[in-house]
Amino acid sequence: MTRTLLSGNEAVARGAWEAGAIVGVGYPGTPSTEVLENLVRYEGVRCEWAPNEKVAAEVAAGVSLAGGRVLVTMKHVGLNVAADPLFTLAYTGVGGGYVLFVADDPGMHSSQNEQDSRRYAFAAKVPMFEPSDPAEALEMTRLAFDLSEEHDVPVLVRSTTRISHSKGVVELDGGRREAAPRPYRKDPAKWVMVPANARRRRVDLEERLARLAMHAEASELNRMEMRDRTLGIVVDGAAYRVVREALPEASVLKIGMVHPFPEGLVRSFASQVDEVAVVEELGPFLRDLVVQAGVSVRDVDIPRWGEVTPASVRSAFGLPAAPTREAVQGLPDRPPLMCPGCPHRGVFWALKRLGAIVTGDIGCYTLGAAPPLAAMDSCLCMGAGVSMAHGAALADPGRPVVGVIGDSTFAHSGITGLVHMAYNGQAGTVVVLDNRTTAMTGHQGNPVSGVTLSGEPGAALDLEALAAACGASWASTVDPFDLQGTLEALREAVAEPGLAVLIAKAPCALLEKSVNDPVAVDEEACTACGACIQLGCPAISRAESGIAQVDAMICVGCGQCVQVCRFGAIVPAGPACDLGGNAR
Amino acid sequence: MSDVTTVVLAGVGGQGTILAGDVLAKVAMSEGYDVRLSEVHGMAQRGGSVVTFVRFGQDVLSPVVDPGGADHLIAFEMIEAARQLPLLAPGGRLVVNQRIVPPLPVLIGAAEVPEGLEAVLADQGAIFVDADALACEAGSSKSANIVLLGAASAGLPMAVETWEQVIAGRVPSATVDANLRAFALGRDACLKGACR
Helix, strand or coil: CEEEEEEHHHHHHHHHCCCCCCEEEEECCCCEEEEEEEHHCCCCCEEEEECCHHHHHHHHHHHHHHCEEEEEEEHHHHHHHHHHHHHHHHHHHHCCCCCEEECCCCCCCCCCCCCHHHHHHHHHCCEEECCCCCCHHHHHHHHHHHHHHHHCCCCCEEEEEEHCCCCEEEEECCCCCCCCCCCCCCCCHHHCCCCCHHHHHHHHHHHHHHHHHHHHHHHHEEEEEECCEEEEEEEECCCCHHHHHHHHCCCEEEEEEEEEHHHHHHHHHCCCCCCEEEEECCCHHHHHHHHHCCCCCCCCCCCCCCCHHHHHHHHHHCCCCCCCCCCCCCCCCCCCCCCCCHHHHHHHHHHCCCEEECCCCHHHHHHHHCCCCCCECCCCCCHHHHHHHHHHHHHHHCEEEEEEEEEHHHHHHHHHHHHHHHCCCCCEEEEEECCEEECCCCCCCCCCCCECCCCCCCCCCCCCHHHEEECEEEEEECCCCCCCHHHHHHHHHHHHHCCEEEECCCCCCCCCCCCCCCEEEEECCCCHHHHHHHHCCCCCECCCCCCCCEECCCCCCCCCHHHCCCCCCCCECCCCCHHHHCCC | CCCCCEEEEEEECCCCCHHHHHHHHHHHCCCCEEEEEECCCCHHHHHEEEEEEEEEEEECCCCCCCCCCEEEEEEHHHHHHHHHHHEEEEEEEEEEEEECCHHHHHHHCCCCCCCCCCHHHHHHCEEEEEEHHHHHHHCHHHHHHHHHHHHHCCCCCCCCHHHHHHHHHHHHHHHHHHHHHHHHHHHHHHHCCCCC
């Protein structure tokens, strides 16, 4: 027995390995990413980054068809992309155990929406487990594989940020248990979902769900903890530990298997307490299920958005808050920003000079929308940077429209948009920000970099050749650290009558940590014009006299500010520690 | 849960708060405590405000910390110290890196750092540490996070040897010596200085 500290994501990886999964496949997305990054370190599991979640879910379906146990991972919005295979996979069922891990992000710490994946389990008619901490994440992932094979159905394991990115002490008592082989067997009635077969599997699915409902009623994952019987709380996921902290005396029905929903168990719990309330994130969902089970519920005022906290639960039940210190007034906000030395900065500096509508996408470069660059006008979903550019150009042909998308995002869903633009023949411009990595989620390889999760070399997409093959009439690559060159290339691209694709190619500042010596400001030469400030670099600010100053502890010497200074006032300086660090 | 100790680490993405929180959690686990650590990754890492919670004790339930719920606040710069101050219990211990990392709205002139921020923090009982200078003295400008852990350790119940063991196992091997020096400098600064 080993005692170790694991995050929820590390625990899911461990659970999949212990269960004998032979393949892990997914697309990076906060807060789900670390599952595969950890699973790849175990022996006997092949792990792959897919270009998107749909491909990942389909690769996994192939593994399952041929008899292997497989884990698929993604964040909540990725499940939208993977929904197509998932809904029909519920009909076909599985060969080898098929577990889809999905991580939601209540509070939108790093997401564009806070959709609730519990609803997918009901909509797709597949079972769902909801761990409340890392130890349960390990156990439930392991059990999910068994359930998948036993009931011939894919199983969802749902986490949230506070589980995936929380660490807790986990006792490891099991090693890897190789799953019994389930060799491929030709069975078109099960796997070929033409209508005649699908109609039969549709009915079969209802029978499987009925058996799963009986399983859920008896499952140890749904647990009554009887304490004071005046109040009983029905709770799932991360909210369980929060409720235990906030209301330590209350009886609790902890839901660990939310679909099929254990209605009988809920009624039994309700009959043993005076009053039932529901605490959940992103409700009312669990609450409505409890009501549908025929239980009357005391409605409590838990916000429908964001994370549940002990304080919000205490407040909802009329309990006093802890004494606090007074907040300091007038503090400046601290929005995230592009790193010092970020190659995206040069592209947005150039885009700002273009007067274009700029449709953006999901990645670090979404920060190009923030002042002072403020050079991006939309951010919707993966791939929309390309497709929306086409739509905007149709509606407003009078001005340049530029779609901006990162390398990984382009491989995820940008290529089909590019095909649409070329195929439908309207002019437009697409800029691929190729920083050689999937930066936002922590630097995963992708099909553009050719770096794979297993470390084996993969084919790298040739973006210029791809653009030409899709039908672009102009494709070129530029170094975004060359600001003037980038601006000129953009002007040329926008002037192109056909479809133009510009690739801004330079590695992420955090990828290659070779840091140059910082620059410094020549106080005699600086005219306080503010041109360098407009780059929005965190190392540059104005001194009280109005002239620029560079924080030597932050500057990485990328040289972008040197290029925008018309007075030659930004000059090389020595190593940071020799300068005494931060001057303020 | 009165036997639970709650620590909040607050800083700016890129300052090493996540590694510091990880070290603290492992030190607590090594000494036999139950531990819960919670942090937020992703976009916040790109120079935004970042907060890590570490709670340890006999049996830790929630990984999340409420206003007034922290026994220790370790702030990696002064604006974030002030921002997270409401999390710190009235009797809690406040360790602050004595520097300001100006956020973008300040850099571009759209907002200002409030006057007398340092005095406000001093009034709240802040123990100031010049972690960046001590990090350079230790031999690595990147070890300011470990300097701050050293300073915080003076108010925490875990043994120095446990801290050293965990730090040595967690930082890049080329920087172990510098980080151990950074820990000792932070701890000494606190023990010899204004430490309570």
